[in-house]
Every structure is written in structure tokens, then in C-alpha cells.
Amino acid sequence: MKKIIIYFGDQTDKQAVVEQVLNQLNADYRVLQDHELGQRVGTLLGLDGFTKTPDTTNTHHSIDLMLFEEAADEDILQLNTLLQAAGTEMKRKAMLTEHNRNWRFHDLLTEIEREHTYFQMVDAIRTLLVQSSELIIEDYTPASWSAYEKAFYQAYDCINKECSLEEISTAYHALSDAKNSYSETNKI
Template sequence: MKHVLIYLGDETHKKEILEKICSELNLPHTFLDDEALNQSIGYLFQINGYHKKSSKESYHMSQDLMIFKEVEDEDILKLNNAIKENGIVMERKAMLTIHNQKWSLKDLLSEIIEEHAYFKNREELKEYLIQASHFKKDAYPFLIWKAFETSYQKAYITYTEEKDPDKLAKNLEDFKKILSNMKK
């Protein structure tokens, strides 16, 4: 049966709007608090075989997350459109999988935050590569152009091949520095 779990983190101002949207779309949903961060996704969706874990540790995460169980693509599209129309953003979303149902909400959200940062950095690197592709060799001194060319090649390889989020972030920062020198 379809269901949506919603963790708001620091974005609690979205609760009333999301409640209204989910109700209008007939999407069964549950808002989760910080205590849910220690629980498995399977338990939070009330899947047989998963039990509540006792934990003395308390956590809070600032980011929000929606997790879908058996929700059709059409419903997700309607939900996304309604969210956008109501002027809010829910960037982090996930589907229940056989693998992540064993994860704690905290671990799933951490993984999604890392993935989100990776793809955001990757997209930013792409934009800088596009900008840099318009630079003209004859407009720069030889040594500056050589440093740029080397950095551009490294950034392109990073964009097309790098899977490590930390290496991608570092190369993005290095490339931005080179570009700022080019603009001077």
C-alpha cells in the first residue's frame, strides 16, 4: 500500500502545506520526528520483521526528506508540481528499496545529503566547463593559458569519470580558482 514518510528537520514550516497537499492527493503519509532517525526505514513503514530499536542517542538533522513506498510516478509528479505551486522545495527524496529498508533514517538521509552535494557540485562543474569552453587562447599569456588548459582537462575528466564526492568537490574549487585568475 502506498505511503509517504516525511522528515522535515529544520523545515517544520512546510508541515501544514505538505499535510494539505498529501490529503488533496489522497497520499497516505506520516510526519517523522527526530526520534525516528534511529529507526530502520522498514520499521517506519511498518514492514513485517522490523521492530523498534531502543537508543539512548538523540539526533537532529537539519535537512528534510520524503521517502516513498509503492507510490506511482504519476503521483510523485503531481506531488512535485503541487509542492512547487505552493512555493516550497523538497529536494531530497527516496524510494523504499529492499536495500534501504534495513537502514536507519539517519543513515539514509546522510547518504542522500552526500549524493545531493555530489550531483550539485557535478552540475556546477559542468556549468564552469561550459563557460570556460568559450575562452580564447590568444587572449591570454602563454603560461596562464597552459595552467588553464591543464586545469580544464583535469576538470573535464573529473566531470566525466570521478565518483568520489570529496575529489569532485576539491577539483571544483581548484577549477574555480583558475577561472577567477582567467577573468582577472
């Protein structure tokens, strides 16, 4: 493993344990504070060609993130195992890329959170799609069942192509609303 940048966000209670594990691995790491989030990733990692820039923004993110300059899968697996054994975890991890090395760290945090939300929504849609086999058509009016079928196929199509977060969210809410559109009063 090369350098690691860690941001704890609102989860500073696990900092001591995470640092203990990283020290056990002789890892080269740096813990970021809110006032550093406006710096470019390359600057924070000390990469050639990057210099600290004056930044007056003081932002805060609630999420945690561990950013690796470079790490093998085995190294990350070992780190995860040791963190779990110590009773904690770092939920979000990222690797340095040619693309994100130029990003401000707070922009990387924002993108990681968007991706996390996106995949949570996709999982939620998959759950609703699986639950469709348990639905009873007779519990729906013809119109509400038709609306459900339409929402079902739109959600299915959405997770099978690269939809935006907004499209995924819309598909999820449409499917959830359509699934719940029956009631005792509108049974056939």
C-alpha cells in the same frame, strides 16, 4: 502510493501545507521527529521483520526528505504539481529499496545530502566548462593557462567517470581557482 515518511528538518514551516496536500490525496503518511531518526527505514514503514530498537541518539538534519515505500511516477508528478500549486515543495525525495530499508533514517538523510551535494558540484563544473569558451588566452600567463588547461581536462574527465564527492570537489576547486588565476598584473 503506499506509505510515505516525511522529515521536515529545518523546514517545519511548510508542514501544514504538505500535510494538507497529502490528505487531499488520501496518502498514508507519517511525519518523523528527530528522536526517530535512529530507527531503521523498514521499522519506520512498518515492514515485516523490522522492530523498533532502543536508540539513545537524538540527531537533527537540516534537510527535508519524503521517502516513498512505493509510488508511480504519475503519483509523484501529481504530488509535486499540488505542492507547487500550494506554494511549497519537498526538494528531496527517495524510494524504498532493498538496500536502504536496513539503513537508519539519519544515515539515509546523510547519503541523500551527499548525493545532492555531488550533483550540485557536477553542475557547477559543467557551468565552468561551458564558460571556458568565453576565456581569453591572452589574459593568462603561459603557466596559468597551462594550469587552467590541466584543471579543465581533469574536471572534464572527473564528471565523465564516477568520481567520489571528494574528487569532484577537488576538481571543481582546481578548475575555479585556475580560471580565476589571471589578473591585470600577469597579462601577457
